[in-house]
Amino acid sequence: MLIKRKDFIVTGSLASASLMMPKFLKAFTNTPQQLVPKGNKVLVVLQLSGGNDGLNTVIPYRNDLYYKNRPNLAINKNDAVGLTDDIGLHPELAALANLYQEGNMSILNNVGYPNPDRSHFRSMDIWHTAANSNEYLTTGWLGRYLDAQCKGCDKPTQALELDDILSLSMKGELDKAIAFKDANRLYNTSQAKYFKALDAAHHQEHAAAPVDYLYKTMTETISSADYIFKQSKLCPAKGDYPKGDLGNSFRTIASLILSDINTKVYYVSLGSFDTHVGQQDKQKRLFKDMNTAIEAFTKDMKINNRFEDVLLMTFSEFGRRVAANASGGTDHGTANNMFMIGGGLKQKGILNPMPDLSDLQDGDLKYTTDFKNVYATVLQNWLGADYKTILGKEYELMKFV
Amino acid sequence: MSLSNQSKNIHLLSRAGFGFAAKDYSFINSHSPKKLLEEISINTSPDFLDRASxxxxxxxxxxxxxxxxEKTMMNEQGDTKxxxxxxxxxxxxxxxRQLSIAWMDIMVNDKAQLREKVALFWHGHFACRDANIFFTQQLLHIIRSNALGNFGDMLKSVxxxxxxxxxxxxxxxxxxxxxxxxxxxVMELFTLGRGHYTEQDIKEAARAFTGWNFERNGDFVMKKNVHDDGEKTxxxxxxxxxxxxxxxxxxxxxxxxxxxxxxxxxxxxxDxxxxxxxxxxxxxxxxxxxYDIGALMKTIFLSDWFYDPKNVGCKIKxxxxLLVNIRRLLPMQLEKPDIQLVFTRGLGQELFHPPNVAGWPGGKNWIDSSSLMIRLxxxxxxxxxxxFQLAVKTDDDTMMGNYMKEMRKTMLNNNRYKIKATIDWITVNKVFENTKRENLMNDIQLxxxxxxxxxxxxKVVESIVDNSSREAFIKSGTIGWMSTPEFQMG
Structure with missing residues (x-):
């Protein structure tokens, strides 16, 4: 939110406020990589909203059925960026192909869940809450991670979403992540004199009241906004990020990873990938943005020796149908691929077989890996959390991290 | 400690309706809660709300x-059809979208406050998303006409x-x-709740519902040829x-x-x-x-315990x-009524778009750092x-990737908006016409x-109040109070 009103704006310039932070001064004397000790692992989730077409992302360019199903939409072998003899990436994903060749990107195929739902909202709900398709949960998987990890922690900045609105995946029962698009804007809104005064006045009141939960959220927002803002200025990322939301978000994420903020999870979305019509142009434009943002981000992580501790994971609520529709697009499908990017992968390359285009269910791919196994693996092996308390069930762990 | 008559009435209005409205201020002082409840309990059947263009x-x-x-051709070849x-x-x-604005206008203005408030409850209970305006209107009408009627009738119609x-x-x-x-x-969410049926009950009940279908014009049809008329347990x-x-x-x-x-x-x-x-x-x-809903609501709102201080101001709007309440307190003309949808979506309650069939979870779920700051x-x-700048999340189910086109009508550019409202402060001022200057702050708070x-x-609100005139005091005091966490409660 941006707001220009005398009472609602902090006095004094932002620069002078941040200069008062000792950490800020520390940044001048220390090299950035010394700020964070090794082994402080972070997860970055990139949500491809709208249902990305997985088959035109990881392309089976030796598969006749692929070309048969998509006479005008399939991507030719010559255009794709080759990964193996049989498989290539979308032409706009060259930087990702490089990461793959370096052993810093793995691909997981056919990820989905039983009884898939083709509504965006419901399927996203299922991915966010890690629910079965006949189950309705009101908390998200990363929110429950916060609940489990953040008991008694002093700052709720362990999970941050680069957005104006917080996603369900980031809402726990006790704790919720903080959402912001721009650290400066968050700072300006929350540090308004009026809100700070209200907050201070409430601290003087002792009787427990129902409104306390709102004040608790307010207090946390004010202190977190200040903390995030200052941390984001410590070691600003220098990479060449694309203009626009995604580039800005990745720049902020990189800057925060290089600071000594306590954040373990970052969340950012790109979309819409809902390409019923004119898929080629739409997907191309979005991938271009994604490719350059990830390129700049991974470069910054490498230069600063943080890449080994970063895992970037992509997902989409569903893939699209195998056959193209008549409008140069594809309709809602089921299983999809996921990218795992980072310097600390234990299993590299293409982790499981490509979709079997000769074995479809009502024209859709059959899932072979449940996304909840992926979540369990990331929670347990990467974030060091107890996945069973978070997901509520046992899942076989995978080996990519 | 029991509440004053005014306080009881304000509590009643915030629950049995969408809160105190500036134009209705005289009721607050003159009526008993019982009389006030009668005023807002009008239960004539509502007009059919038609916003199909x-x-x-x-x-x-x-x-x-x-x-x-042609239908089958449509599936196979697509194109024009x-x-x-x-x-x-x-x-x-x-x-x-226009239907949801129209319904919110009714919530703001209609005298049948209780019916519309209870209808909003049923809208969350019988949570449903449908991309068809005619079917959506039909379901809304079922809910509004049965809101205070018989639950069994409503369940069957829904x-x-x-x-x-x-x-x-x-x-x-x-x-x-x-x-x-x-x-x-139907069992888990509309009637019994989890744990009161077996998987076998569901399997068998599903057989009983086979063939329940609808015509393309929305009429119910029982398709006998696919109905399972065998024995079920x-x-x-x-x-x-x-x-x-x-x-x-x-x-x-x-x-x-x-x-x-x-x-x-x-x-x-x-809650x-x-x-x-x-x-x-x-x-x-x-x-x-x-299952007489109207009678049940009356019992609740006339009981003493409803006015127990622990039940007052304990619910997060x-x-x-919240938006309807603001519009009732501050009567206003909105240059672009669609702007309301930026907030309902941004804050997580877009009418006709519940998160899933379980409806909006409510309570603390409404509040996180960003939603709270937006509210304030x-x-x-x-x-x-x-x-102001606010990028609301897209909803591909209804927008099919054409989000920008739809929002551009209200948007200035790049997720920037202006509300552009003309507030009728004269009506607001009338609320306080009998209040002495030294009591103004107390009454605004009340x-x-x-x-x-x-x-x-x-004290904090007082510190930012504009004392230059009575009108300025009321204006700044009202906006100041509305910008507090306390105002989020009702």
Missing amino acids: QESKDIAKELLAMKGM KDIRRDFRRQSNEDI SKSAAMLGFLNNQQNRKQHPNENFARE IFGKTGNFNGDDVLNMLLENKQTARYIVTKLYKFFVN TDIDQGKIELLANSFYKSN SPVE VIPRLIQDDTE YLVNKQNNTNTQ
């Missing part, structure tokens, strides 16, 4: 005229509505391939049950009364401090009355409740015409957050 009507006519042959369907979806989506049958996939529920979705949700009873029989069995089960009363209690009384004894008593009388700055944005004692928050 001519364009939707024309396309729908064209689609209806298509024969079975598919485009017609896409056009319909797009137009329908826009009409549904269960036979095109929107709900479609949403819960009952077209795919056929004798050879039963689809359990409808049967499951449900809740320990065996017979050739059909869907109506299952619904009747659910209504015969007292657990349904208990489940509905618990949800109503959480929505209308208190954190729940008195099981009261719920049991209410459930008994609700069951005995054969939902985003729709809305009053200021309304008053000042300041520009009407806005229903508190009478001198609170610490009041």
Whole structure:
């Protein structure tokens, strides 16, 4: 939110406020990589909203059925960026192909869940809450991670979403992540004199009241906004990020990873990938943005020796149908691929077989890996959390991290 | 400590309606809660709310005229006819947006406050998304006309509505391939609640609902050829049950009364401090009355315990409740009414778009750091015409990737907006016409957050109040109070 009103704006310039932070001064004397000790692992989730077409992302360019199903939409072998003899990436994903060749990107195929739902909202709900398709949960998987990890922690900045609105995946029962698009804007809104005064006045009141939960959220927002803002200025990322939301978000994420903020999870979305019509142009434009943002981000992580501790994971609520529709697009499908990017992968390359285009269910791919196994693996092996308390069930762990 | 008459009335209005309205201020002082409840309990059948545009009507006519042959062709080859369907979806989506604005206008202005508030409850209870404006309007009408009527009648009408049958996939529920979705949700979410049925009950009930379907014009149809008329065993009873029989069995089960009363209690009384004894008593009388919703609501709002201070100001207003409440307190003309949808979506309660069939979870779920900050700055944005930036999440189910096109009408550029409202301060000032200057702050506090004692928050509001004139005091005091966490409670 941006707001220009005398009472609602902090006095004094932002620069002078941040200069008062000792950490800020520390940044001048220390090299950035010394700020964070090794082994402080972070997860970055990139949500491809709208249902990305997985088959035109990881392309089976030796598969006749692929070309048969998509006479005008399939991507030719010559255009794709080759990964193996049989498989290539979308032409706009060259930087990702490089990461793959370096052993810093793995691909997981056919990820989905039983009884898939083709509504965006419901399927996203299922991915966010890690629910079965006949189950309705009101908390998200990363929110429950916060609940489990953040008991008694002093700052709720362990999970941050680069957005104006917080996603369900980031809402726990006790704790919720903080959402912001721009650290400066968050700072300006929350540090308004009026809100700070209200907050201070409430601290003087002792009787427990129902409104306390709102004040608790307010207090946390004010202190977190200040903390995030200052941390984001410590070691600003220098990479060449694309203009626009995604580039800005990745720049902020990189800057925060290089600071000594306590954040373990970052969340950012790109979309819409809902390409019923004119898929080629739409997907191309979005991938271009994604490719350059990830390129700049991974470069910054490498230069600063943080890449080994970063895992970037992509997902989409569903893939699209195998056959193209008549409008140069594809309709809602089921299983999809996921990218795992980072310097600390234990299993590299293409982790499981490509979709079997000769074995479809009502024209859709059959899932072979449940996304909840992926979540369990990331929670347990990467974030060091107890996945069973978070997901509520046992899942076989995978080996990519 | 018992509440003053004014305080009781303000509490009643915030629960049995959408809060105190500036134009109704005289009631607050002169009426008893009982009299006030009568005023807002008008239960005439509501007018059918029709926001289907001519364009939707024309396309729908064209689609209806298509024969079975063309329908199959449409699926195989697509092209022109598919485009017609896409056009319909797009137009329908826009009409549904207009429908939600129209319904919010009714919540702001209609005297039948209780009916509309209870309808909003049922809208969350019978949560449904449908991309078809006609089906959406039909379901809304069922809910509004039965809001204070008989729960059994409403359950049956909702269960036979095109929107709900479609949403819960009952077209795919056929004798050879039963689809359990409808049967499951009817039990889990609409009547009994989890844990009061077995998987076997669901399987068998699903068979009873086979063939329940709807025509393309939205009329209910029982397709005999796909209905399973064999013997089923449900809740320990065996017979050739059909869907109506299952619904009747659910209504015969007292657990349904208990489940509905618990949800109503959480929505209308208190969602954190729940008195099981009261719920049991209410459930008994609700069951005995054969599910008379109006009578149940009256019992609740006339009981002493409803006015217990622990039940006052303890509920977090939902985003729709908040916006409607603001508009009732500050009567206003909005240059672009669509701007309201930026907030309802941004704050997580877009009408006709519940998160899933379980509805909006409510309570603390409404609040996180960003939603709270948005809530706190809305009053200021309304008053000042300041520009603000807010990127709301897209909804691909209804927008099909065309988000920008739809939002551009209200957007200045790049997710920047201005509310552009003209507030009728004359009406607001009238609320306080008999208030002495030294009591103004107390009265503003009373009407806005229903508190009478001198609170610490009041001191903060006082510190920013504009003392230059009586009008300026009221204006700045009102906006100041509206920008507090206390105002989020009702």
